[in-house]
Amino acid sequence: MVGKGCHPLTAALYLKRVEGRARNGTPIRPATVSARTHAITQLDGFIDQGHLRADYHDIEDFSVMHVVFEDGTIADIFASEIVMGGVHNWLEVCANNHRAVCNINPNTAMQTYNPHDAQFDDIYVVEKIGTKQGWAPTAPDEDHFTGFPQEIEAFYRTAAYGEPVESNSALAADCISTIYSAYVSSEKKGTEVAVKAF
Secondary structure (H helix, E strand, C coil), rough: CCCCHHCCCCCHHHHHHHHHHHCCCCCCCCEEEEEEEEEEHCCCCCEEEEEEECCCCCCCCCCEEEEEECCCCCEEEEEEEECCCCCEEEEEEEEECEEEEEECCCCCCCEEEEECHHHCCCCCCCCCCCCCCEECCCCCCHHHHCHHHHHHHHHHHHHHCCCCCCCCCHHHHHHHHHHHHHHHHHHCCCCCCCCCCC
């Protein structure tokens, strides 16, 4: 949860903050969370085929969080270290007036087909992909698509012009508190746990 789940969780927390501010001037915060974690690659029956990282010893390799917000809406967060095909981060919003799917990483703005892996030996395709043969979500500007330049620009605009901080310490505190509470829930076999406010 802490290694990979923090990314989609923070996106969901951010969107609910924006929604709350737009509706009534107050962010909508996480209220409760229930979670499960698993160490699939450490199971006695797991057969290591050499395609997945299997040397995790002190942390889970799969997790799921069910977050309930103050307004009763929910976010389900799945995080795994054992998915083939490289990084797979996406956010799907299902609302009462639209549905949106955002492919964060890999971004699917550009895709390439390569019939022979060796043809792309000296070409960077995308982070953590296992093979360059076949279809690949090729990143023409990976930093841009993952938002790194925009993140730095937002910081500079806040420092230089006093613009409000979008990803502030309150958002960070909600993320850490939700993840910590999710680990407490997982320890209790998925029992719902309150998310403390800071």
